[in-house]
Amino acid sequence: xxxxxTRIYAAIAAIxxxxxxxxxAIAARAGLPGRARLVGRLLGEVPDGMELPWYRVLCSSGHxxxxxGSRGFREQSRRLRAEGVExxxxxxxxxxxxxxxxxxxxxxxxxxx
Numbered sequence: 001x002x003x004x005x006t007r008i009y010a011a012i013a014a015i016x017x018x019x020x021x022x023x024x025a026i027a028a029r030a031g032l033p034g035r036a037r038l039v040g041r042l043l044g045e046v047p048d049g050m051e052l053p054w055y056r057v058l059c060s061s062g063h064x065x066x067x068x069g070s071r072g073f074r075e076q077s078r079r080l081r082a083e084g085v086e087x088x089x090x091x092x093x094x095x096x097x098x099x100x101x102x103x104x105x106x107x108x109x110x111x112x113x
Contacts, residue, residue, distance in 0.1 A: 004032055008042050015056040018083045020092050021099045022060040040065070055079040062094045 007030035014029075015021050021029075023036035032038065043054050055076040059065050066072040068090050077087045085097050092098075 004030070004035075004038065005042050005045075007031060008039055009046070009050065009052060012039075012043070012052050012054065012057060015053055015099065017053075018085060018097070019099050020056045020058050020062075020080070020085060020094065020097050022058055022062075022094070023065075024060050025099060026057060036060070058092055058094075062092045062098070064090045064092075 008026060011021075011026045011029040015026075023039040024034075026039045027033060027035040030039075039057065043052075043057060046052055046054070064073055064076050064087070066076065073090065077090070080087050080092065085092055
């Protein structure tokens with residue numbers, strides 16, 4: 001397996017239960033900033049026998065990348081909800097469930113009342 005693929009698969013495998021990450025965030029964590037499309041391509045080429053939490057990877061907007069209503073869309077929504085992730089109209093609020101959401105809120109969000 002190519003080194004980039006190994007790093008991307010490791011970054012996906014490291015997404016904790018109940019959290020999500022964008023394709024771009026996975027690329028950046030793998031040391032490949034700007035390679036979000038490579039992440040998507042490699043998710044479609046996962047080697048047989050490798051188990052990855054593929055359903056925790058979303059578009060940068062927090063949307064599920066698959067067409068609404070498709071089998072994959074429904075499966076991804078179901079798996080995310082089973083982990084307590086909020087999915088509404090095919091979108092997950094990254095500020096609450098994204099890997100870096102807490103850090104972004106701490107740095108840039110409004111102070112808690």
